[in-house]
Amino acid sequence: MSFNSVSEFxxxxxxxxxxxxxxxxxxxxxxxxxxxxxxxxxxxxxxxKRRLRREETV
Amino acid sequence: MADKxxxxxxxxxxxxxxxxxxxxxxxxxxxxxxTLILLAGGTVWSLLFAPADYQQGNSFRIIYxxxxxxxxxxSAYMLMAVAGAIGLIWKMKVADMVLxxxxxxxxxxxxxxxxxxxxxxxxxxxxxWVWDARLTSMLILLFLYLGVMALNSAIENxxxxxxxxxxxxLVGVVNIPIIKYSVEWWNTLHQPATFxxxxxxxxxxxxxxxxxxxxxxxxxxxxxxxMQRLRNEIIWRERRAxxxxxxxxxx
Amino acid sequence: xxxxxxxxxxxxxxxxxxxxxTMRREFLLSFRRKSxxxxxxxxxxxxxxxxxxxxxxxxxxxAQLAPGVVWVAALLATLLSMDALFRSDYEDGSLEQLxxxxxxxFVVVLAKVSAHWCMTGLALTVMAPLLAVMLxxxxxxxxGLMLSLLLGTPTxxxxxxxxxxxxxxxxxxxxxxxxxxxxxxIPVLIFGSSAVQAxxxxxxxxGYLALLGALLALALALAPLxxxxxxxxxxxx
Numbered sequence: 409m410s411f412n413s414v415s416e417f418x419x420x421x422x423x424x425x426x427x428x429x430x431x432x433x434x435x436x437x438x439x440x441x442x443x444x445x446x447x448x449x450x451x452x453x454x455x456x457k458r459r460l461r462r463e464e465t466v
Numbered sequence: 467m468a469d470k471x472x473x474x475x476x477x478x479x480x481x482x483x484x485x486x487x488x489x490x491x492x493x494x495x496x497x498x499x500x501t502l503i504l505l506a507g508g509t510v511w512s513l514l515f516a517p518a519d520y521q522q523g524n525s526f527r528i529i530y531x532x533x534x535x536x537x538x539x540x541s542a543y544m545l546m547a548v549a550g551a552i553g554l555i556w557k558m559k560v561a562d563m564v565l566x567x568x569x570x571x572x573x574x575x576x577x578x579x580x581x582x583x584x585x586x587x588x589x590x591x592x593x594x595w596v597w598d599a600r601l602t603s604m605l606i607l608l609f610l611y612l613g614v615m616a617l618n619s620a621i622e623n624x625x626x627x628x629x630x631x632x633x634x635x636l637v638g639v640v641n642i643p644i645i646k647y648s649v650e651w652w653n654t655l656h657q658p659a660t661f662x663x664x665x666x667x668x669x670x671x672x673x674x675x676x677x678x679x680x681x682x683x684x685x686x687x688x689x690x691x692x693m694q695r696l697r698n699e700i701i702w703r704e705r706r707a708x709x710x711x712x713x714x715x716x717x
Numbered sequence: 718x719x720x721x722x723x724x725x726x727x728x729x730x731x732x733x734x735x736x737x738x739t740m741r742r743e744f745l746l747s748f749r750r751k752s753x754x755x756x757x758x759x760x761x762x763x764x765x766x767x768x769x770x771x772x773x774x775x776x777x778x779x780a781q782l783a784p785g786v787v788w789v790a791a792l793l794a795t796l797l798s799m800d801a802l803f804r805s806d807y808e809d810g811s812l813e814q815l816x817x818x819x820x821x822x823f824v825v826v827l828a829k830v831s832a833h834w835c836m837t838g839l840a841l842t843v844m845a846p847l848l849a850v851m852l853x854x855x856x857x858x859x860x861g862l863m864l865s866l867l868l869g870t871p872t873x874x875x876x877x878x879x880x881x882x883x884x885x886x887x888x889x890x891x892x893x894x895x896x897x898x899x900x901x902x903i904p905v906l907i908f909g910s911s912a913v914q915a916x917x918x919x920x921x922x923x924g925y926l927a928l929l930g931a932l933l934a935l936a937l938a939l940a941p942l943x944x945x946x947x948x949x950x951x952x953x954x
Contacts, residue, residue, distance in 0.1 A: 423525040
């Protein structure tokens, strides 16, 4: 382990802001790219099902 | 097209959106698993176990995000250009869809690379932004991505939009080495001190092993996100097909 | 060209004749609207005026900026005029006719871009000394400025034509062209303004001009292909 305590870990030798900001952004970008397409898919499927129902009742 | 004997059969199978949808459906859970393991493990390794740099201290750990996202941003553009070329030459719809799906992911990787590069710059060089050759080239790469995305959304006809984006992506790909060369050359003219963001040859295994894990993890993540977007694109473009109708009825 | 539809006669048109005929047509059409010709040049002048007004009129300061500012202004002026390259032909249907004809598109595109360059890039190059004086560019830099613009603006026109061809079918193509083309302009800008800087400080220009020449050669060979492909795609919808 490179750190001796949790507080040392969070402080990152004074560079805590930079490291955690970067990792936060990284996590955000990755999670967004994984979740947004899933949400789009749900929306797309719901829309298309509605369209199918509409076209079948005609 | 039957005279192209040097192309394997699976290449032409890929041309079928339905086949692509099915195979990505089977691959997706595995790549997702790999992504989660590699990224979670890699992050823990990078933050907790990798040593800090002698000169840069703990801000060095940003490298484990900056380098993978930079690599991905460049690889994704190559993929886009190849997909564009395939779409133009063999008129494959799936290739067009891959191009359209890859663009936003690649662009977000470029943004991440720029942001982490800038954040890394503050403790290292003292300012939030430096017109360093690598960062400047990455910024221009982001502009190229945004151009492809803008052109794709500006043209209404889907196949025309795909073909136009493919031409633009190919023109961009030809320009990337030129841009890199000119920016690096410009940089040496205006910044005599060469700031090196990564110390590649001097890195001991304790430093580059977690980096390798993160790079592979990022590639798996890219595959997952690409497949997700590709599947959405396939459903949308093929929404009138009977197999899609069956799929929707089963939902 | 009085023989009607005999295909053998049509193929006797040489590439050079086609080139000259297309250029002549471009000049004729453009000179019917002389006011439109002046627009990029006025823009060029205005952009250069913005810098002293927006930043500082102090001669020492402007002299440092001058190479870059003149180049950026030339770049923007060229960019703004690109939209018009294919638009009027698209709107009256002659672009579609061009694509359907058996004439090699490469030659026609090259001719159109050359004519466009004569009316914008070349004109800007001739006007550049005026801006150089306004921005206090040292006299030593003048030949470097003219040469770099002379070699660089054709590349700008060629690459800009790709953007124009990709967006010709769109109603509001204007800003989109800039978005698509600006990243591709950056190497020309870098080498062009560096050439002027070198000239000002008395360093040898040859290398930069050679690089600009190389970019031009590449653009001459590849851009018309991309433009032709883009035109076919834009018209097909």
